[in-house]
Amino acid sequence: MTRDLVRYVTGRLVTAVALLAALSSVVYAGVDLLPGDPATARLGVNATPDQVAVARQRLGLDEPLAHRYLKWADGLLHGNLGTSANGTPVAGMLSGRLENTAVLAGLTVLLLIxxxxxxGLVLGRRAERRADRAGSALLLLTTAVPEFVVAAMLALVVGAQLRWLPATSLVPAGDSPLTHPDVLVLPVLSLLWVSLAYATRVIRAQTLVASRAPHVEAMRLNGIPERTVLYHGVLPAVLPSAAQIWLITSAGLLGGTVLVEAVFGYPGIGQVLVSSVSTGDLPVVQALAVLMGALTLLATIAADVIGAAVGRTRSQ
Incomplete structure (x- = not known):
């Protein structure tokens, strides 16, 4: 690793810390403006104003927003995600749900790569041919359909009407989703729908550029077999960009996962986020928003670092 690359990576890490701090403050303030009150959510709608006032004081909601944010941020730094409106620690409440969501996103990425x-390689090496034009048009159409629309269609047609697979992804409490693989098929297909189309289009474009590079043309003119040209000329140029796209797409899966989980009733963070927003359980919403934003930010920075490393390697 060169000195310039070390300096670049260090700069990106410092930027990441600053952005995470800004993200946490924006999330905390934004979520605090959402309708609902944790004190009312904990006591119920029949609570008297005096009871609500006492609960708000006990929860610290009567303190200034800036003071509450600093206490919350300090808790985050020590691994404390806060306490839900029902008195349950947010970390314990989300642990199993995060594992289930990780299973769903992980399976999607394993298929996506x-x-x-x-x-992408097949379409890029057949650029401007009939198969490439048809495939590119299909991919463009696919990217225009959101994951939750695909999820609803699959649940209705494949699940409810054809009954080939469960229309809802219910998992018994305490069981891993991997012990019930049939409930994972439709959610994974829904997530894979748009992410596969986007990643394939980018890899196809990179393959087309790499296939027309001077060193690749020279390999062909020297009579090197096409398979060798692919493995040693095209693929090394495509993989760094592909890795960037896979990282960014994986981070983008988080938002799609929430919607897809809500459609199928999958026991991941999606259900918790939707119910927490509807009930005004602000600590849970704040913790999930920061976690999702942080993962997206870190994946984006990792993609930038990969791009910078490859660019500096090629320039040497």
Whole structure:
């Protein structure tokens, strides 16, 4: 690793810390403006104003926003995500749900990487041919359909009407989703729908550029077999960009996962987020928003670092 690259990575890490601090403050203030009151949510709608006032004082909601944010941020730094409106620690409340969401997103990424790479290479090496035009048009159409629309269609057609797979992804409490693979199929397909199309389009474009590079043309003119040209000329140029796209797409899966989980009733963070917003459980919403934003930010910075590393390597 060169000195310039170390300096760049250090700068990006410092930027990440600053952005995370800004993100946490924006999330805390924004969520605090949402309708609902944790004190009322904890006591119920029949609570008297005096009871609500006492609960707000006990929860610290009567303190200034800036003071509450600093206490909350200090808790985050020590691994404390706060306490839900029902008195349950947010970290314990989310632990199992995060694992279930990680299973869903992980399976999607495991399918995304090989499928997008193969499809992108095939279409890129057949640029401007009939198969490429048809495939590119289909991919463009696919990216226009949101994941939750695909999820609703799959649940209705494949699940409810054809009954090939469960229309709802219910998992018994305490069980891992991996012990019930049939409930994972439709949610994973819904998430894979748009992410695969986006990643394939980018890899296809990179493959087209790499295939027309001077060193690749020279390999062909020297009679090197096309498979060798692909493995040693095209693929090394495509993989760094593909890795960036996979990282960014994986981070983007978080938002899609929430919507898809809500459609299928999957026991992940999606259900918790939707119910917490509707009931005004602000500590849970704040913790989830920061976690999702932080993961997206870190994935984006990792993609930038990969791009910078590859660019400096090629320039040497």
């Amino acid at each position: 090989p499928l997008s790479l193969v499809l």
